[in-house]
Amino acid sequence: MTTYATSAALDYLASGHQPPDALPAADPLRLPPVHKRYPSAARQVLPPPPDDPRHDELLPCLSWLLHRTNGLTRMRWMSGIMPLGLGAPAARRVLLSPGRTGAASGSRYPVEVYVAHPDHDGLPAGLSHYDPVHHVLERLREGDGRALLTPLLAEPPAQEPEFVLLLSSVLWRNAAKYGVFGYRLLSLDAGVAVAQAVAAAEATGLTARVHPRYDDAALDETLGLSPFAESVFAVVTLHRPDSPRTSATPATWRGQIPSAKPDPVPITKIPALAEVAALHAAVRRAAPEGSATLPPLPDAPRHALPPASLDVADGFAGRRTVYGYRPGPVPQQTLAALLAAAAEPVVDGTPVQLAGAVQRVPGVETGAHLYDAAGHALVATRGADAVTAVITAAKSPMLADECRTATAVLAPCGDLRTGIERFGDRWYRAQNIAAGAAAQRIALAAAAAGLESHVHCDFDPEGVRSALGLSAGPLQPLVLVTVGPRAPHRTDPQLPLRAEGGVN
Numbered sequence: 001m002t003t004y005a006t007s008a009a010l011d012y013l014a015s016g017h018q019p020p021d022a023l024p025a026a027d028p029l030r031l032p033p034v035h036k037r038y039p040s041a042a043r044q045v046l047p048p049p050p051d052d053p054r055h056d057e058l059l060p061c062l063s064w065l066l067h068r069t070n071g072l073t074r075m076r077w078m079s080g081i082m083p084l085g086l087g088a089p090a091a092r093r094v095l096l097s098p099g100r101t102g103a104a105s106g107s108r109y110p111v112e113v114y115v116a117h118p119d120h121d122g123l124p125a126g127l128s129h130y131d132p133v134h135h136v137l138e139r140l141r142e143g144d145g146r147a148l149l150t151p152l153l154a155e156p157p158a159q160e161p162e163f164v165l166l167l168s169s170v171l172w173r174n175a176a177k178y179g180v181f182g183y184r185l186l187s188l189d190a191g192v193a194v195a196q197a198v199a200a201a202e203a204t205g206l207t208a209r210v211h212p213r214y215d216d217a218a219l220d221e222t223l224g225l226s227p228f229a230e231s232v233f234a235v236v237t238l239h240r241p242d243s244p245r246t247s248a249t250p251a252t253w254r255g256q257i258p259s260a261k262p263d264p265v266p267i268t269k270i271p272a273l274a275e276v277a278a279l280h281a282a283v284r285r286a287a288p289e290g291s292a293t294l295p296p297l298p299d300a301p302r303h304a305l306p307p308a309s310l311d312v313a314d315g316f317a318g319r320r321t322v323y324g325y326r327p328g329p330v331p332q333q334t335l336a337a338l339l340a341a342a343a344e345p346v347v348d349g350t351p352v353q354l355a356g357a358v359q360r361v362p363g364v365e366t367g368a369h370l371y372d373a374a375g376h377a378l379v380a381t382r383g384a385d386a387v388t389a390v391i392t393a394a395k396s397p398m399l400a401d402e403c404r405t406a407t408a409v410l411a412p413c414g415d416l417r418t419g420i421e422r423f424g425d426r427w428y429r430a431q432n433i434a435a436g437a438a439a440q441r442i443a444l445a446a447a448a449a450g451l452e453s454h455v456h457c458d459f460d461p462e463g464v465r466s467a468l469g470l471s472a473g474p475l476q477p478l479v480l481v482t483v484g485p486r487a488p489h490r491t492d493p494q495l496p497l498r499a500e501g502g503v504n
C-alpha cells in the first residue's frame, strides 16, 4: 500500500471539507453569472428534444440528452423558504429562477458540458459547447477529434464512442459563494451532472461510461480552458449498443477556440482560496491506478426488502427541491425500489455505500441502517434514537425540520481517508463525484416513486456518522438527501420549460 506523507486532500479534510456553521445566503445578482457563452462561435441549432428519447436519429437523442443533463427545464417560483430558512414570511425574499433536472449546491450550476461528435444529420463533426439558455451547440472546433480524446483517458474504451461528453467545473462560480468549502460542493455537483448524463444517455438507448481519471492538462488545453478557472472534472463516453461508427477520416481538430464570456477568473488570483488552488493542483497531478472496495457490512440484524424496481429517468420531470414533508407512512415497496435504483453504481472503481435513518415505513424498524445492495436488505446500525441524533447533527433549522418529517435521511458514504492514503489526492474528488451521483440518483428515484427530496451538505459530518451508527468503521457520510411524501406548504410552484428547438 502506497501512503502519501503530505497530502493536500488530507489537509483539506480537516479544514475546507468541513461545512461552515451557517451556509451563506448570498444575493444571486451579485454573484458570477451561471451561464457561459462563446459570442463569436458559429451556432448549431438543436432540434427540439423529442417526447420519446428513444429516437431513431441520433441528433434528436443528443438534443434530449443535453437538455436533461444540463438544460433549463423549469421555472422555480422561490418564495424565500430557501435560502433564508423557515423564518417569518415577511423576512422572506421572492425569486423567479430557472431550474434544471439536476440539483446544484446553492443554485450555482458550476458544470459546463462540451461534446465531441461525428457528423450527424446536418450537424458537422466538431467539438461544441452546450449553451443551455439557447439550447444550441456553440462550435469550438471543426473536425472529428474523438479519437484524439480517448487516448487521454486512463482507461480508454475499446470501441470508439459515438459522443464524448466533457463535464467541466467553473471554480469561481461556486467558490465566490462558498469559499474553500466550495471545492467539496464542486465535486458533488459534478457527480450530480454525471448521474444526469448517464441516466439520460441510458434513456436514449446509448450506453454510458464514466471516466474520472485522464490527462487533465491535455483535456483542459483541448477545450482552451484556463485550468484554475475552469477544468474538466469528469468525462462520459457514450456508445451505441449496435454497430459503432468509426470515423472515416483521420482524427483532427481544426480552428482556434473562440473567446468566452464571462472572462475566466483563475482562483490562484484569490488569496482566500489558496487552499482550494493547492487541492485542485494536487488532484490534477497524475493519479495512481486502482479501485476501492467497500468495507464489509457489520454482522447485525438484517431486514430483507421486497423485490422492487423503478426507472430513475421517470424522475426527470418531477425532481425538485422541497423544504419539508408530510409525516405520513410510505410503503416498504417504495423504499425498496428507491434504494435499489439509487444504489446502482455510476463510477466504476469508486464505490458508494448508502446509509440512512428511516421512519414511518410499516414493516421496517425505525432507526439507522446500511443498504446491502447485493442482498437487497437493510442492515441495522442504530435504533430509533438515530432519528433524533440526525436532527441534532443538522447545521440548519431547515435540515433539522426536514429530518423530523422525512421518511428517510439517506447518506451516500465513502472512506475518504483510506482512499486518499492509498490512491492519492485525486481520490478526494473522485469519491465526492461518486457520492454526488448517488445523491442525484436518490433524488431522481424519489421523484420516480412519487416522493420529494432535498440534497444537503449543511450537517456535521461526525455527528451524522455517529447518528447513523457508523463511528466504529471507516465510512463517512459525504452528502445527505432527505426524502418523503409531498407537503404542499413546503413546496414552491414550478412551471415546466420546454426547449422549442435552439434559439439563435
Ligand SMILES: Cc1cc2nc3c(=O)[nH]c(=O)nc-3n(C[C@H](O)[C@H](O)[C@H](O)COP(=O)(O)O)c2cc1C
Pocket: 023, 076, 082, 099, 100, 101, 102, 103, 104, 105, 106, 107, 185, 188, 189, 192, 319, 320, 321, 322, 398, 436, 454, 455, 456, 457, 458, 479
Ligand atoms: C451537492 C449539493 C449540496 C447541497 N447542499 C444544500 C444545503 O446544504 N442546504 C440546502 O438548503 N440545499 C442544498 N442543496 C440544494 C440546492 O440548493 C438546490 O438543488 C438548488 O437550489 C436547486 O434547486 P432544485 O434542486 O429545486 O433544482 C444542495 C444541492 C447539491 C447538489
